[in-house]
Amino acid sequence: MESVSQRSDQPMTDHGNEINLRSVMRGAAFAPSLVILSALIVIWAATGAGYFWPMWAALGLAIPTAFWYAVRWARLRPKGATRWYAMQAAISVVIVCINLLVWAMSGGGFFWPIFPAVALGVLLALNPLFLRPDRRKLEHRVDELTRTRSGALDVQATELRRIERDLHDGAQARLVALSMQLGRAEERLADHPDSAALVRQAREEATAAIRELRDLARGIAPPVLADRGLVAAVEALASRSTANVEVVGHLDHRLPPVVETAAYFVVAESLTNVVKHAPGASARVTLHLDGAMLVVEIADNGPGGADATASGLTGLKQRVEALDGRLELHSVAREGTVVWAVLPCE
Structure with missing residues (x-):
């Protein structure tokens, strides 16, 4: 069986993690508690029955078990504020149930369990106030990350436009000048067809490189977009x-x-x-x-x-x-x- 500590960081699901009657019966303290309670009931019956005092023993045995399972259930919640709030709620429910049982087993009368129940409810209601500073810190951190990300994106956009300008004013301008010089050389080599063909091929390659570089620059940051x-x-x-x-x-x-x-x-x-x-x-x-x-x-x-x-x-x-x-x-x-x-x- 998987231990509680191994599963403490996982959310409770509908299968395997439910705390139901079967899991309670498998608990290590259930069998001894059942033996002790059975023995007390036998003693009560042997002494002439009367007031059923073993119920107090049953309550005493149930209290630590209830607290243990309440804490166990809370530890199945995600770490952090959610887990502590769940633990407070679970323990509060156990305390309220114990008070109700004590009141009922004592014969009823004045309904005093209302006071601790209200106090525990107020504490639960005030819990978010104690968690609010953490929430404010988280919101501040989110705002800070949003600002820094926006700044980083603006810097990236500016850098891309600088690269586009450098390509346009640097490499692309040089290639255009080279293509023009090759065109002049081709004209001067009109009487040498073989040499002129080589120069023409070089000029065509330079022209193709200019087109590719222009497309690349336009893909990085189109000049018309900036202008x-x-x-x-x-x-x-x-x-x-x-x-x-x-x-x-x-x-x-x-x-x-x-x-x-x-x-x-x-x-x-x-x-x-x-x-x-x-x-x-x-x-x-x-x-x-x-x-x-x-x-x-x-x-x-x-x-x-x-x-x-x-x-x-x-x-x-x-x-x-x-x-x-x-x-x-x-x-x-x-x-x-x-x-x-x-x-x-x-």
């Missing part, structure tokens, strides 16, 4: 998309960079999925503020039936949830797909 804001960046996405995309939205002010970036990539990934999985479909992107929340919705009239567990959508959901936002996908076969995201802006 003109979210709505303009989404409109630029729509203009580049091969799908028919309508953008509806007007934001009165700029949002935190990390929020704009997350919303931008939600739209970008959703439009990519429209082109990939619903060719020929039209899409509508809606952006609006609902209080302190940015609501982003991308709806298309494609075939629907999108997989919510796809890697791209999973990545988007993680990005949105990192900001305490929500992302949902509604995609019914033959009814189109709707991607809906809500991002806090404060």
